[in-house]
Amino acid sequence: MLQIEDLQVKLGEKEILKHIDLEIRPGETHILFGPNGSGKTSLLMTIMGYPQYEVVAGKITFKGEDITHLPIDERAKLGVGMSFQRPPTINGLKTRQMVRLCAKDEIDEETLAKQVNFEGFLDRDVNAGFSGGEIKRSELLQMMAQAPDLMLFDEPESGVDMENISLVGKTIASLLQKDLPDVETKSKMQARLNRTKMGLIITHTGYILDYVAADKGQVLYDGMLSCVSNPHEILSCVGESGYKECVRCITENN
Amino acid sequence: MYNREQLRERASSAIDKKGAIGPDINLDEFDDAPVPHSYMADEELCAIPEQDQKQLIMAGLDVTKKERGGTYFQKDTEVIHCHTQQDGIEVIPIKKALEHYDWIKDYYWKLASVDADKYTAAVELNLHDGYVIRALPGSKSVYPVQACLYLEKDGLQQNVHNIIIAEEDSELHIITGCATAPHMKRGAHVGISEFFVKKNAKLTFTMIHNWAEDMIVRPRSVAQVEEGGLFLNNYICMKPVRSLQMYPTTHLIGKDAVARFYSIIVGTPGSEYDLGGRIFLKHPGNRAEIVARTISNGGNIIARGHLIGEVPEIKAHLECRGLLLNGGLIHAIPELEGRVDGVEMSHEAAVGKIAQEEIAYLMSRGLSEDEATATIVRGFLSVDIPGLPPQLQAEIDRAIEESDKDVM
Ligand SMILES: Nc1ncnc2c1ncn2[C@@H]1O[C@H](COP(=O)(O)OP(=O)(O)OP(=O)(O)O)[C@@H](O)[C@H]1O
Numbered sequence: 001m002l003q004i005e006d007l008q009v010k011l012g013e014k015e016i017l018k019h020i021d022l023e024i025r026p027g028e029t030h031i032l033f034g035p036n037g038s039g040k041t042s043l044l045m046t047i048m049g050y051p052q053y054e055v056v057a058g059k060i061t062f063k064g065e066d067i068t069h070l071p072i073d074e075r076a077k078l079g080v081g082m083s084f085q086r087p088p089t090i091n092g093l094k095t096r097q098m099v100r101l102c103a104k105d106e107i108d109e110e111t112l113a114k115q116v117n118f119e120g121f122l123d124r125d126v127n128a129g130f131s132g133g134e135i136k137r138s139e140l141l142q143m144m145a146q147a148p149d150l151m152l153f154d155e156p157e158s159g160v161d162m163e164n165i166s167l168v169g170k171t172i173a174s175l176l177q178k179d180l181p182d183v184e185t186k187s188k189m190q191a192r193l194n195r196t197k198m199g200l201i202i203t204h205t206g207y208i209l210d211y212v213a214a215d216k217g218q219v220l221y222d223g224m225l226s227c228v229s230n231p232h233e234i235l236s237c238v239g240e241s242g243y244k245e246c247v248r249c250i251t252e253n254n
Numbered sequence: 255m256y257n258r259e260q261l262r263e264r265a266s267s268a269i270d271k272k273g274a275i276g277p278d279i280n281l282d283e284f285d286d287a288p289v290p291h292s293y294m295a296d297e298e299l300c301a302i303p304e305q306d307q308k309q310l311i312m313a314g315l316d317v318t319k320k321e322r323g324g325t326y327f328q329k330d331t332e333v334i335h336c337h338t339q340q341d342g343i344e345v346i347p348i349k350k351a352l353e354h355y356d357w358i359k360d361y362y363w364k365l366a367s368v369d370a371d372k373y374t375a376a377v378e379l380n381l382h383d384g385y386v387i388r389a390l391p392g393s394k395s396v397y398p399v400q401a402c403l404y405l406e407k408d409g410l411q412q413n414v415h416n417i418i419i420a421e422e423d424s425e426l427h428i429i430t431g432c433a434t435a436p437h438m439k440r441g442a443h444v445g446i447s448e449f450f451v452k453k454n455a456k457l458t459f460t461m462i463h464n465w466a467e468d469m470i471v472r473p474r475s476v477a478q479v480e481e482g483g484l485f486l487n488n489y490i491c492m493k494p495v496r497s498l499q500m501y502p503t504t505h506l507i508g509k510d511a512v513a514r515f516y517s518i519i520v521g522t523p524g525s526e527y528d529l530g531g532r533i534f535l536k537h538p539g540n541r542a543e544i545v546a547r548t549i550s551n552g553g554n555i556i557a558r559g560h561l562i563g564e565v566p567e568i569k570a571h572l573e574c575r576g577l578l579l580n581g582g583l584i585h586a587i588p589e590l591e592g593r594v595d596g597v598e599m600s601h602e603a604a605v606g607k608i609a610q611e612e613i614a615y616l617m618s619r620g621l622s623e624d625e626a627t628a629t630i631v632r633g634f635l636s637v638d639i640p641g642l643p644p645q646l647q648a649e650i651d652r653a654i655e656e657s658d659k660d661v662m
């Protein structure tokens with residue numbers, strides 16, 4: 001379980017997260033909405049442990065352990081992983097090597113890459129000249145190899161073309177054990193019990209909801225998680241009246 | 255015209271002449287008297303103590319000679335093994351060549367000047383030996399020829415002169431290493447190399463240096479490449495050295511001739527490097543590229559590069575990237591000199607430290623900070639060298655892997 005209590009974060013002099021409470025239980029996937037610049041990426045980076053995001057108050061607990069001040073690699077070892085919105089290029093490091101580094105055990109990176117249409121990129125340097133959509137698939141491939149227990153996806157479907165989007169969506173769903181239920185699924189209960197993976201997915205478009213059976217939607221607004229609701233509802237509300245209205249309406253209803 | 259007397263006279267006149275660049279060295283501090291070593295047969299070669307073999311392997315010399323087209327092995331001042339196992343490829347000690355073959359006179363001191371400085375002069379006045387490697391017209395070397403200049407005697411000044419000739423339409427690959435015995439500390443290596451790449455020939459020359467901490471190294475090389483020829487020159491030095499200075503020059507003297515220089519340098523504390531390359535593009539269709547990757551762990555590195563475009567329709571690029579890992583200094587001096595309209599010349603230079611963002615990214619995949627740094631450094635040093643045979647690429651990769659531990 002991931003538990004965030006009254007988290008306040010500063011980036012430089014700027015207060016970017018004012019008050020965050022969030023709980024993701026094993027088997028749950030949450031969707032994170034919010035306008036540009038509201039701090040969504042910052043929240044994920046803080047959970048991952050990027051030191052420039054300075055936690056000034058509050059606490060992050062993962063699997064019962066206080067990780068608020070753990071270095072990035074120790075969080076990764078505990079099972080936190082992130083698909084980045086804008087990852088850096090690493091010259092001279094082939095994507096193939098990177099995928100192998102992500103996996104704790106031997107893997108067959110060719111087979112993994114095929115699943116996201118990425119075989120052709122394995123021998124290119126990580127992120128070097130990758131297009132927007134290619135970066136997303138590269139990040140996803142790394143998540144597949146790493147298979148962390150908590151997956152933080154920063155806009156995984158932005159910029160992905162129509163052909164690849166279902167590939168990306170389904171892959172994320174299966175990583176998070178959140179494939180949409182088939183009509184004749186008999187043991188839904190059983191499936192739910194077996195789920196352990198946790199997910200937090202940032203999206204603007206909500207396309208990912210067509211593939212991933214998300215449990216909750218969250219809206220980050222003004223440095224706070226201003227509402228928790230059904231992700232589809234949030235999406236349609238924001239679409240109709242915008243974030244400001246949407247946050248107010250839902251807050252009032254609660 | 256070849257006239258040994260005259261060469262000696264000119265050398266004598268330059269005996270105190272300082273090098274054009276780099277710190278001046280007092281060669282009197284070193285001993286250049288011959289050190290006798292007996293010739294070694296194949297079996298003896300393979301019986302070299304393991305620790306020394308390892309030094310040799312690091313410098314590209316494989317005593318088993320598997321996958322090698324020929325071998326030249328000089329210890330201190332003596333040739334201890336010289337052998338070719340491929341038709342069309344000749345490997346001859348230069349002293350023997352000067353004694354027995356007239357053709358060598360068309361090459362000896364034809365590109366480098368004997369009176370350039372005290373180092374060129376010293377080599378002519380007391381030549382220990384060196385190699386002549388020649389690919390006959392049309393011959394293609396399947397395996398690279400290996401040449402090793404080994405120093406064992408402490409305090410020695412080794413004077414060598416090498417001549418490399420790739421005749422018309424030939425293809426020649428050479429891996430050459432200089433190394434010092436594990437116990438050796440102090441010495442000087444002065445080496446003249448003259449490269450002749452003839453019409454449509456291809457020469458790749460990969461040099462791996464593996465010195466002792468207190469070594470002085472002064473190579474002096476000049477190359478010329480004829481029409482349609484390709485000269486690919488790789489230089490790797492990842493071990494400490496007291497002072498290394500070289501500035502090899504290449505002249506592209508026929509149309510469509512190409513020269514590419516790649517160097518990978520790791521500078522440790524107390525080491526001083528001043529190196530680079532200069533390429534003259536003199537004919538239409540000439541291409542030149544100089545790529546340098548330097549890392550300083552506290553050493554001083556000056557990375558030069560000078561491209562001179564003398565005619566239109568030439569293309570030249572210079573790339574110099576430096577990484578400061580642990581103090582030290584990297585001074586990149588890229589120079590482009592276009593002498594007419596219609597040249598296409600560019601350079602990029604960057605000196606900095608490892609981006610924290612890259613380290614964090616790898617850490618988020620589970621690597622420790624040290625592992626992440628090592629991975630980024632290895633990536634930084636891995637340059638794709640087009641046209642390099644896979645075995646030689648493997649040698650370079652191995653040198654990088656090996657030195658990895660030292661870099662950190
Ligand atoms: N290095 C920085 N210096 C100053 N401000 C920064 C820096 N990095 C981020 N910010 C600011 O912090 C705020 C939060 O940024 P963040 O990337 O978390 O937003 P986001 O919600 O992910 O936005 P988007 O939807 O556009 O991805 C923004 O206003 C951004 O401009």
Ligand SMILES: [Mg+2]
Pocket residue numbers: 040041042085154
């Ligand atoms: Mg963002």
